[in-house]
Amino acid sequence: MTVAAAAHPPGALAELRGWVAVAAASARANVAYRATVAASVLSNVTLTVLRGYLALAVWEAQPGLAGYDTRRAVTFVVLGQALMTTFAAFGGMIDVPGRVENGGIVIDVARPFGFLRWWLAREIGRAAVFLVSRAVPAGAVGVALFGVVLPASGAAAAGFAVSLVFALLVSFGIRYLVALTAFWVTDARGTLAVSSLTMTFFSGAVLPLTIFPGAFGEVARVLPFGAIVQVPMDIYLRPAGGTGIGQALAFQAAWALVLLGASGLLTRLALRRVVTQGG
Numbered sequence: 001m002t003v004a005a006a007a008h009p010p011g012a013l014a015e016l017r018g019w020v021a022v023a024a025a026s027a028r029a030n031v032a033y034r035a036t037v038a039a040s041v042l043s044n045v046t047l048t049v050l051r052g053y054l055a056l057a058v059w060e061a062q063p064g065l066a067g068y069d070t071r072r073a074v075t076f077v078v079l080g081q082a083l084m085t086t087f088a089a090f091g092g093m094i095d096v097p098g099r100v101e102n103g104g105i106v107i108d109v110a111r112p113f114g115f116l117r118w119w120l121a122r123e124i125g126r127a128a129v130f131l132v133s134r135a136v137p138a139g140a141v142g143v144a145l146f147g148v149v150l151p152a153s154g155a156a157a158a159g160f161a162v163s164l165v166f167a168l169l170v171s172f173g174i175r176y177l178v179a180l181t182a183f184w185v186t187d188a189r190g191t192l193a194v195s196s197l198t199m200t201f202f203s204g205a206v207l208p209l210t211i212f213p214g215a216f217g218e219v220a221r222v223l224p225f226g227a228i229v230q231v232p233m234d235i236y237l238r239p240a241g242g243t244g245i246g247q248a249l250a251f252q253a254a255w256a257l258v259l260l261g262a263s264g265l266l267t268r269l270a271l272r273r274v275v276t277q278g279g
Contacts, residue, residue, distance in 0.1 A: 019121045026125030048081045048138040052146045066211035075149045078142030082135035083229045084205040087171040091196030094175050097182035116267045123172045152240040159245040163232040166252035170227040173259025183270040204230030224255040
């Protein structure tokens with residue numbers, strides 16, 4: 001390789017380095033305030049314990065509710081809480097509205113990395129930190145207190161791992177689209193609040209979606225929100241020899257493609273609205 005070639009790495013390598021740099025910067029920002037991290041860990045552990053005992057009480061009173069026995073229900077709740085935290089099923093965590101409000105969006109638009117890719121790379125860094133610092137401690141406490149059901153097969157374990165990638169993409173796509181509304185509305189807090197409640201409820205983070213009966217349950221299960229918590233846990237808890245893992249992953253992948261495609265389109269429309277002084 002010539003000196004010139006070394007100085008200008010191939011496009012794919014430069015792109016990868018860009019992703020790593022942005023994700024790493026986001027990760028550092030999310031661990032910068034140790035008191036905040038400690039408080040978040042404590043709150044997540046507390047929620048995991050409380051929800052675990054609540055699940056025990058409910059399923060001991062109603063065995064087989066939503067198609068789960070007690071151990072599987074507790075597993076759903078304990079690991080589901082970890083997924084909820086990692087993938088921000090409670091909404092938010094993408095500060096486009098704040099950047100629009102304070103004018104920092106002008107700097108974001110000027111970056112050579114690309115607006116959508118920038119926020120997705122930041123989200124990858126944030127999710128990695130939340131997985132290690134929030135989800136793992138809470139999950140460890142939950143396992144110690146309640147025990148969990150392990151995947152019944154290697155296919156279920158592998159499918160669960162793949163589903164986590166799609167869960168992150170779906171969650172990001174939904175929250176990013178909501179964040180972009182800041183380009184059109186004066187105050188995005190109302191939109192963010194509604195989306196937070198909707199995501200939390202319909203992702204399966206509060207209750208398994210299989211608990212909802214009739215047409216309401218059918219609609220809830222085809223919406224993209226379930227791809228964040230419900231679908232990964234369905235794959236994780238699938239019995240040995242159970243089919244449908246590929247179908248579940250395809251459901252997540254389809255929604256991820258739709259949401260990221262819509263994100264790209266809406267990004268182009270939103271950035272046209274950015275007007276800086278002088279042009």
